[in-house]
Amino acid sequence: MERVPMTVEGYRTLETELQRLKSEERPRIIQAIAEARSHGDLSENAEYHAAKEQQGLNEARVADIEDRISRADVIDTSKLSGTTIKFGATVTLVDEDTDEKVKYKIVGDSEASVKDGKISISSPIARALIGKAKGEAAEVTTPKGARSYQVLKIEWK
Template identity: 45%
Template sequence: MAEITYYSKEGLEKLKEELHFLKTQGRAQIAKAIAEARDKGDLSENAEYDAAKEAQGHHESKIAKLENTLANARLIDESKLDTSKVLALSIVKIKNTRNGATMTYQLVSETEADLKSGKISVKSPIAQGLLGKSVGDKAEIAVPAGKMEFEVLEISR
C-alpha cells in the first residue's frame, strides 16, 4: 500500500499544477520532438528519435509518480490543528542548547521541503526529534554531525 502524505493547501495546489503542466504542455513538447525526429528519416539509425522516445518514457513515468502521490495525498486543515505540540505543518522556533542559536522551521511534506525558506521535511532527523514535543521540552536529536540538543521555544501555525 502506498504511503499517505499530508500537504498544506499551497503544496497540494503546486503538485496539481505540475501534473497539469506535464500532461498538457509537457506531452505536447515531447510529441513535437518525436515528430521532428521521425521526419529525419530512417528510424532504425535515428539517435534523435531514440532519445525522444526515451524522454517520453521518463516523462510518462514522472506523470505516473505524481498521480500516485496525489492519490495518496491528504490535505491538512490547519485551523483544527493542536498548537500545544509539534505536528506536521507546525512552525517551530527552537534553540540549540550548546551554542544558543535559534532557528525557526516549518515541518512540511518531503516534496514541499525547502531549507532556504525554512521548510524542512517531517521525515528529516530534526523534525522526527521534534514531533510531539511541547513548548519548553528538550529534544536530543542524532544528526549527521553528531547529537544535538534543542529546546522548543515556540509553536505556531
Template identity: 45%
Template sequence: MNEVKYFTKEGLDKLRDELEKLKSVERPAISQQIAEAREKGDLSENAEYDAAKNAQGMLELRISKLEKVLSNARVIDESQIDESKVSILSRVKLKNLKNKAEMSYTLVPENEADIKNGKISVSSPVARGLLGKTIGDVVDINVPAGVLSFEVMDISR
C-alpha cells in the same frame, strides 16, 4: 496497497499544476519532436528520434508517478492540529543550548521539505525529536554529528 501521502493544500496544488503542465505542454511538445524526427527518414540511425522517444518515456514515467501520488494524496486538516505542542505544520523556534544559537523551522510533510526556506521534513531526525514537545521543553536530538540539546522557545502556525 498504496501508501497515503499527506500534503498541505499548497503542496498538493503544486503537484496538480505540474501534472497539468506535463500533460498539456510537455507531452504535445515531445510528440511534435518525434513527428519531426520521423519525417527525416530512416529511424534505425536517427539520433533525434531516439532522443525524443527516450524523453517521451521519461515524461510518461513522471506523469504516471504523479498520478499515483495524487490518487493517494490527502490534505492535512489544519483545524485538527493541537497548537500547544509541536506537530506537523508547526513553526518551532529553538535555542541550541551549547552555542545559544536560535533557529526556526516549520515541520512539513517530507515531500514538501525545503531547508533553504526553513521547512524540514517531519521524518527528519530534528523533527522526530521535536514532535509532541511543548514550549520550555529541552530535547536531546541524535543527529549525524552527535547529540544536540535544544530548548523549544516558541510554537506557532
C-alpha cells in the same frame, strides 16, 4: 494504500506540476518525436532516441505525481492549533551548543525543502520534535553528530 500527509500548499504545487507536464511537456515531446521521425532512419537518429527518453521520464513523473495525489491526506495547517509540535507546525528552535536560531515548518515528504525552511515529517529532526512543547529540548542525531535544540516558539500558519 498508505495515505501521505500533505499541506494544502504542497497539494496545489503537485497539481500545478501535473498540469504543466500534461499540457505543456507532453505535447512538446510528441512534437519533438514527430520532427525527429521525419528525419528518416530511426536506428541512428539521436534526436528521436533523446525525445523518446524524455517522453519516458515525463510519463514516469506524471505517474509518480498522480500516485502521490491519489494517496494525499491533505491537511489544512491554518486550522490546526495546540501547544505541542505536530504535522503542520512552524517551530522556532535554538541550537543549545551554538545559540543559532532556526525556523522550520513540518510538512509532508514530497514538499520538504530545507532551503525554504520546510522539513519532512519523517526527518530525524521532525521525529525528535513531535510532541514537544515550548521550552522543551529535543535531542537529534544528525549526520554531523548529536544536536540539542530548545523549542522557542510553535506557530500554526
